[in-house]
Amino acid sequence: MERLCNDLYVDSTEFLVLLLAWKFQAATICKVTRKEFFHGCKTVSADSIDGICARFPSLLTEAKQEDKFKNLYQLTSQFGQDSEEGQQSLHREIAITLWKLVFTQNGPPVFDQWLNFLTENPLRIKGISRGTWNMFLLSLR
Template identity: 60%
Template structure:
């Protein structure tokens, strides 16, 4: 009985600490941590807002969009962290957790939604945002094909209006199934058409010239 009372008191104290921590950064008008609070939060964590650890933290908090964290006391309590120091001490574990295949797949899919402007009702990522997020989400384990894919997106903007959820999700499968020399790629398989264009751009100099002067 005494142990139960002690545990309940500990939970109440932890909840109070996490709410206090949240209150330190939350917006005065909205019950969320917004851009200004996020900057201060990241400064206190000694991390760059644009680095991979912040993306992993956003994934753990299931943040709906960039620069906006809503109440996260349950997440922090689940992590066993109720202070800035506590969060910092969990970073190594969180990065290892993100390397587990199923966890990374979840993080990868989360990143697409995270990059959308929910207030604008976006359904696809702007090309520049997609390039930045691809480079970010693959920080720990970079596919050989990634830089060539990003170069293709950067050099051929005219025909690329945005990156759909399907294209984003399928690119992870692409990096796992297709060799870096692209020799086992087949247009007969159900890949997004943008992948067909990329492979042509990579393998056929004439096609590359035509796209660059399109």
């Protein structure tokens, strides 16, 4: 993924990387397999680095659609879990980082309060379950 980001002139911490991982159906945000790369290129109708870059505006627009964003949001929590270890929740710090990433474009009004609450209660809140992750999105409606 780092090499792809370099080729695309995109910082690996940008929202666009999350979008690419989503569209490529990557198992992890940090790595894209050859199979995932070819699938992703087909999905975004691109056959070159320039073609992928040209799709960025449409990917950003697509991510603003409620149903697409929900899918992206749910996939984002999976990136932070260690599936090989059978992890069922996200470490609090990882969840905060992923929330900041997924809400880069459009943070909800309660977002800063939520992050402050999580940050100020490290002893009470050590992890974020998948249910809590998903309920946060539902609570925004």
